Amino acid sequence: MSLLRLDNVSRNFGSLKAVQQLSFExxxxxxxxxxxxxxxxxxxxxNLITGFVRCTAGEVWFDDENISAVPIAxxxxxxxxxxxxxxxxxxxxxxxxxxxxxxxxxxxVASRPWVSRATRAALDRRVDELIDIVGLDAKADRVVxxxxxxxxxxxxxxxxxxxxxxxxxxxEPTAGMGDTETDRxxxxxxxxxxxxxxxxxxxxHDMNIVFNIAQRITVLDQGQKIAEGTPTEIAxxxxxxxxxxxxxx
Amino acid sequence: xxxxxxxxxxxxxxxAAPWWLPLVGGYTALGSKILIYGxxxxxxxxxxxxxxxxxxxxxxxxxLGAYGAGMTLKYLVPSTPLAILVGTLVGxxxxxxxxxxxxxxxxxxxxxxxxxxxxxxxxxxxxxNVATGGEDGLxxxxxxxxxxxxxxxxxxxxxxxxxxxxxxxTAAVALMWWLLKSPLGHTWVAIRESQRRAxxxxxxxxRYVWASFAIAGFVTALAGxxxxxxxxxxxxxxxxxxxxGNFVIMVVLGGMRNFxxxxxxxxxxxxxQDYLSxxxxxxxxxxxxxxxxxxxxxxxxxxxxxxxxxxxx
Numbered sequence: 107m108s109l110l111r112l113d114n115v116s117r118n119f120g121s122l123k124a125v126q127q128l129s130f131e132x133x134x135x136x137x138x139x140x141x142x143x144x145x146x147x148x149x150x151x152x153n154l155i156t157g158f159v160r161c162t163a164g165e166v167w168f169d170d171e172n173i174s175a176v177p178i179a180x181x182x183x184x185x186x187x188x189x190x191x192x193x194x195x196x197x198x199x200x201x202x203x204x205x206x207x208x209x210x211x212x213x214x215v216a217s218r219p220w221v222s223r224a225t226r227a228a229l230d231r232r233v234d235e236l237i238d239i240v241g242l243d244a245k246a247d248r249v250v251x252x253x254x255x256x257x258x259x260x261x262x263x264x265x266x267x268x269x270x271x272x273x274x275x276x277x278e279p280t281a282g283m284g285d286t287e288t289d290r291x292x293x294x295x296x297x298x299x300x301x302x303x304x305x306x307x308x309x310x311h312d313m314n315i316v317f318n319i320a321q322r323i324t325v326l327d328q329g330q331k332i333a334e335g336t337p338t339e340i341a342x343x344x345x346x347x348x349x350x351x352x353x354x355x
Numbered sequence: 356x357x358x359x360x361x362x363x364x365x366x367x368x369x370x371a372a373p374w375w376l377p378l379v380g381g382y383t384a385l386g387s388k389i390l391i392y393g394x395x396x397x398x399x400x401x402x403x404x405x406x407x408x409x410x411x412x413x414x415x416x417x418x419l420g421a422y423g424a425g426m427t428l429k430y431l432v433p434s435t436p437l438a439i440l441v442g443t444l445v446g447x448x449x450x451x452x453x454x455x456x457x458x459x460x461x462x463x464x465x466x467x468x469x470x471x472x473x474x475x476x477x478x479x480x481x482x483x484n485v486a487t488g489g490e491d492g493l494x495x496x497x498x499x500x501x502x503x504x505x506x507x508x509x510x511x512x513x514x515x516x517x518x519x520x521x522x523x524x525t526a527a528v529a530l531m532w533w534l535l536k537s538p539l540g541h542t543w544v545a546i547r548e549s550q551r552r553a554x555x556x557x558x559x560x561x562r563y564v565w566a567s568f569a570i571a572g573f574v575t576a577l578a579g580x581x582x583x584x585x586x587x588x589x590x591x592x593x594x595x596x597x598x599x600g601n602f603v604i605m606v607v608l609g610g611m612r613n614f615x616x617x618x619x620x621x622x623x624x625x626x627x628q629d630y631l632s633x634x635x636x637x638x639x640x641x642x643x644x645x646x647x648x649x650x651x652x653x654x655x656x657x658x659x660x661x662x663x664x665x666x667x668x
Contacts, residue, residue: 156555182557194555196548198612207545210538211556217563219537269556 107170109134109305110155110273115164117150124150126329127164132273132307137299139320140309143349146326148309149191152277155307156188157181168273185272189262191281191309197251201242204250204261205233208268232268239302240264240294256287263294274298276308280315288312292319317341325349369521373514381626383513384585389625390517390524391582396605396617397531398574403603404611405535406567407547408457409466412473413602416572418594419476420446420579422487425589428496430486435499435510435584439523442580443573449476450572454565461550470596477594492590493583510584520581527574532614534570543567575602604642608649610656619658 112130116123125147132138142148153159154166157178165174173181196204209232210216215225237246240260245253250261259279266274279295280288296319298304310316316323317337325333325340327349333340340346368375372386395417402408424442428434431441457468480487487493498516501508510516534540546553546560553560583589592598601624609620624642631638653660 178554179557179559182555188555190555194549194552196545196552198548199544203541203544207541207553208556210541211558215538216542216558217539217566219534219539221538265552265556 107134108132109169110307111167112154113165113167115154115161115166117154117159118162123329125154128329128331130324130331132305135303135305137306137319137321139316139323140307140326141313141316141323142326145328147329148326149277151326152188152275152309155275156186182269185270186275187266187269187271187273188275189266189277189279191277193255193258193262195250195258195261195265198249200247200249201237201261202233202246205236205264205268206230208265209233209236212269236264236268239267254287256283256290259283259291260294267298272305274304274306276306278309278311280310280312288315295319366525373517383517385625385629387513387517387520387585389622390520391578391585392605392625393618393621394524394527395575395578396602396621397528398571398578399602400606400611400617401531401543401571401574402567403606405540405547406543406564408564408568409462410469410568410571411466411603412469412471412596412599413571413575414594414596414598415473415476416446416450416575417579417582417598418480418589418591419449420576421583421589421593422480422493423576424580425493425496425583426486428499429493433499435501438584439577439580442583443577446576446579447569447573450576451569454568458561458565458568470599473594473596473599477591477596480591480594490591492588494588497587498584516585520585523577523581527577531574535614539566604646607656608646610659612655613658616656616658620656
């Protein structure tokens with residue numbers, strides 16, 4: 107059974123066909139990469155899944171439920187959680203406070219003007235647990251805007267994790283990172299997949315990373331899916347090479 | 356522990372204000388006024404500093420609170436607690452009704468709508484001569500004694516009234532403190548920090564902005580009601596956008612990321628107004644200069660600066 111399915115999805119922005127008749131399927135527990143040259147429609151693809159933009163045609167299914175008309179917030183509640191290409195965290199708050207926000211939302215207490223001492227303790231424990239998973243223990247009380255770029259991105263991943271995602275979507279998780287930071291992020295993504303058993307869908311430009319950790323790869327070009335398969339299959343695919351390297355004249 | 360001690364010390368200082376204020380050239384009514392404007396500014400700060408909504412029309416709810424209290428005393432019942440209650444409810448209810456009109460807006464649009472709605476109430480007060488006294492303001496009411504069973508407390512003396520103001524102030528401030536420590540308060544701050552991130556964490560941010568605006572409305576209205584009873588008078592100026600602007604100035608002066616900042620800002624503003632306006636008609640120029648200096652030198656406001664120092668140390 108597939109976790110996520112797109113049936114013949116299209117999205118136009120005026121005359122621009124950002125995504126055309128795209129069909130896509132991803133089973134539970136997979137680590138899937140989405141690649142493609144600039145303007146391939148990767149970001150629109152993500153936006154269609156999270157509900158930030160609606161389909162012009164076609165349907166989005168999650169957990170065997172048609173979610174095409176479901177608003178962002180309700181998709182998040184179903185477990186579709188994303189990070190952004192440009193880091194989006196709560197900059198003036200500490201690491202702990204950032205993640206606490208997510209934990210409180212996930213626990214359904216975000217609108218409560220009061221929680222019991224026991225609930226408070228349980229929430230704080232969950233925050234500590236998440237900070238531990240992503241390895242930011244030593245920086246828990248630091249204000250996020252004062253952290254290094256790589257750490258800020260890790261905070262964003264932790265924030266996404268706090269929502270107990272069933273599908274974690276990462277938009278270029280290593281963008282703008284140095285080598286050490288990249289290695290750490292790659293390791294984190296891999297651990298989340300193996301240790302936490304998370305289904306992860308990520309966009310990435312760095313082909314080393316993609317071929318290194320993805321179980322399957324989906325290739326987009328000009329709004330269409332041109333290839334899909336294991337890293338070995340993709341590496342051998344003619345159309346993919348053409349899309350990346352240009353037409354062999 | 357140190358925090359609690361400081362808080363108790365601060366409260367004792369407030370409690371003793373009627374004794375020490377005259378020694379430094381002040382008077383008790385000035386103390387009441389500072390607490391009232393401080394409360395209004397702290398209420399505004401729930402929206403402005405903690406939720407990130409640029410409410411530039413907060414005077415509307417201050418004024419509605421004032422008129423609500425004054426008209427209750429004048430036309431309905433001679434009861435101080437009821438007058439304060441009605442004023443608070445009228446202003447708070449107005450903010451609650453207005454909320455949906457602006458909860459989806461951000462930045463300048465939010466500001467424009469709050470100003471426009473504020474002016475709407477102002478013109479109602481000016482035009483509705485028969486009930487509000489129009490431009491001349493609403494007079495002809497007086498705060499009434501409090502009755503506790505057989506015991507009666509006169510509020511005629513400014514000192515007695517100061518303690519009523521202090522009690523209301525303390526209750527409202529405690530409520531705000533408690534709210535900001537709760538998950539609801541955490542959510543407000545998250546929305547201020549990044550509305551998009553909050554939405555992608557599954558929050559319907561509109562509702563939270565609405566709640567923040569409504570609660571701020573109730574707090575400001577309470578301040579307005581107390582103010583009407585302090586002077587036994589209110590006028591359309593209490594609804595005017597100039598007062599809204601002054602509230603924003605108080606918040607920014609003291610520091611809008613700081614819980615107590617707006618109280619400090621209000622203190623500076625009211626004291627400056629009181630002393631300087633007896634010296635020169637152009638006292639606003641001095642406030643303006645002070646404002647510019649603080650915005651340039653301490654962008655986080657006076658208390659924001661102090662808090663930063665304390666954290667760095």
